[in-house]
Amino acid sequence: MSRFVNMSDEIVGIAENEMLISGRSLAGQIEFWAKIGRAIERSPQFSYERIKAALSAQIAYDDLTFQEQEVFHEELTEALWAEPGTATKTLYAQLTGPGLDENGKTIFPGDQS
Template identity: 70%
Template sequence: MPRTVKISDEMIHLAENERLISGRSLANQIEHWARIGRTIEQSPAFNYERIKAALTAQIAYDDLTFEEQEVYLEELGEALWAEPDAKTKALYAQLTGPGVNKNDKM
């Protein structure tokens, strides 16, 4: 059941900026941070920077701890289901639009 919670203007501002990057709604961005925070609190050895590194292929998924892998998979799932941003849509339209030779596509 949805509830109203007071959150500082600073935190709302941070979440609004991050949601623009992630493509989440404001509520989903705050819930996402809450899940990450909960996971971190439950595991003192947890390092979110390692998850970001794995998501950008800087380190291997197998090098993450079990807890880190859980968050990695959640992040990956959200990214796969997210609505593409305008820049991605424009690039796709350019690559698949009229006048593009289908044999030249990647």
């Protein structure tokens, strides 16, 4: 059964470049990557839970395997470049001065409204 899935232009572009090299279709390339990712996550030498624990400073980075460290770096990079959420923006505004809430309203440190 086929389904349509929205994907970022960046991932689709990378998959399009890779499919030219691999000889797979676009869908085939993305499915191939999904199968690899699934296999890695199920590997006894790899634990995504450990990566999440390291990202939240619950375990040391040095305790991760080499493969886990690679994914840790990818996740950290993505998080650093991601748009902060409303809670983070609100906290930052409260700590640094006036800011905007999720409705675009100016908020000031200590505002409870």
